[in-house]
Amino acid sequence: MGRRQAVASQLEEMFARLQAHFGPQRWWPAETPFEVLVGAVLTQNTSWNNVTIAIQRLRQAELLSYHRLASLSEAEMAAFIKPAGYYNVKARRLANLLRMIGEMYQGEPERLFSDDLSKARRRLLEVKGIGEETADSILLYAGEHPVFVVDAYTYRICYRHRLIGEECDYGELQELFMVHLPADPQLFNEFHALLVATGKHYCKKTKPLCAKCPLGEEMQLNP
DNA sequence: TTCCTGATAA
DNA sequence: TTATCGGGAA
Numbered sequence: 001m002g003r004r005q006a007v008a009s010q011l012e013e014m015f016a017r018l019q020a021h022f023g024p025q026r027w028w029p030a031e032t033p034f035e036v037l038v039g040a041v042l043t044q045n046t047s048w049n050n051v052t053i054a055i056q057r058l059r060q061a062e063l064l065s066y067h068r069l070a071s072l073s074e075a076e077m078a079a080f081i082k083p084a085g086y087y088n089v090k091a092r093r094l095a096n097l098l099r100m101i102g103e104m105y106q107g108e109p110e111r112l113f114s115d116d117l118s119k120a121r122r123r124l125l126e127v128k129g130i131g132e133e134t135a136d137s138i139l140l141y142a143g144e145h146p147v148f149v150v151d152a153y154t155y156r157i158c159y160r161h162r163l164i165g166e167e168c169d170y171g172e173l174q175e176l177f178m179v180h181l182p183a184d185p186q187l188f189n190e191f192h193a194l195l196v197a198t199g200k201h202y203c204k205k206t207k208p209l210c211a212k213c214p215l216g217e218e219m220q221l222n223p
Numbered sequence: 224t225t226c227c228t229g230a231t232a233a
Numbered sequence: 234t235t236a237t238c239g240g241g242a243a
Contacts, residue, residue, distance in 0.1 A: 047227035085239040
């Protein structure tokens with residue numbers, strides 16, 4: 001078996017094991033694509049639990065739409081999203097993102113989501129505060145584009161299982177998944193969600209629970 | 224105390 | 234390469 005096939009089958013087995021263990025993840029936990037976009041910024045280096053509190057506050061105030069949210073000042077926005085942490089930074093980032101949607105997509109987020117993948121990605125990355133992971137989360141979970149989302153969990157799990165080296169960057173890790181798997185948004189959706197579940201419950205930063213991990217402790221060499 | 228579905232400026 | 238942003242929960 002060639003190297004390419006070997007990696008492909010390892011990824012497939014990883015997916016199968018996680019799917020069998022965790023079941024359907026039903027991502028992204030949001031009612032609308034616009035809510036996905038907001039959540040993608042709020043969850044930067046932040047536990048999802050805290051994000052849901054912030055999202056609830058926005059929902060309560062009926063601010064989960066482009067026009068309503070864009071009508072707020074950054075200071076007002078910051079007050080609403082406070083429970084998500086980094087609230088001043090995130091208010092600025094949301095405002096930057098909404099401004100781009102206003103200028104490039106006539107204030108209609110749907111035009112961003114349905115735009116050409118590479119064009120939409122470039123425009124998202126031009127926004128200060130939107131990096132590759134946040135951009136790809138929006139493209140996959142709000143736009144249903146076939147792009148694999150890489151995060152700290154993906155990196156940690158793949159590194160510990162010796163699929164990548166320490167120096168592997170975002171693009172290289174993303175390519176590992178996208179080259180070896182079919183470009184299926186539904187597959188990428190579920191796979192990333194399952195990796196997050198794994199990182200959260202087993203492949204933890206400190207004290208990983210390798211013995212109980214659905215990926216098996218025999219795969220991992222150096223936790 | 225540590226960690227959390229990062230990104231940027233210094 | 235490192236410092237900074239931050240509230241919430243374990």
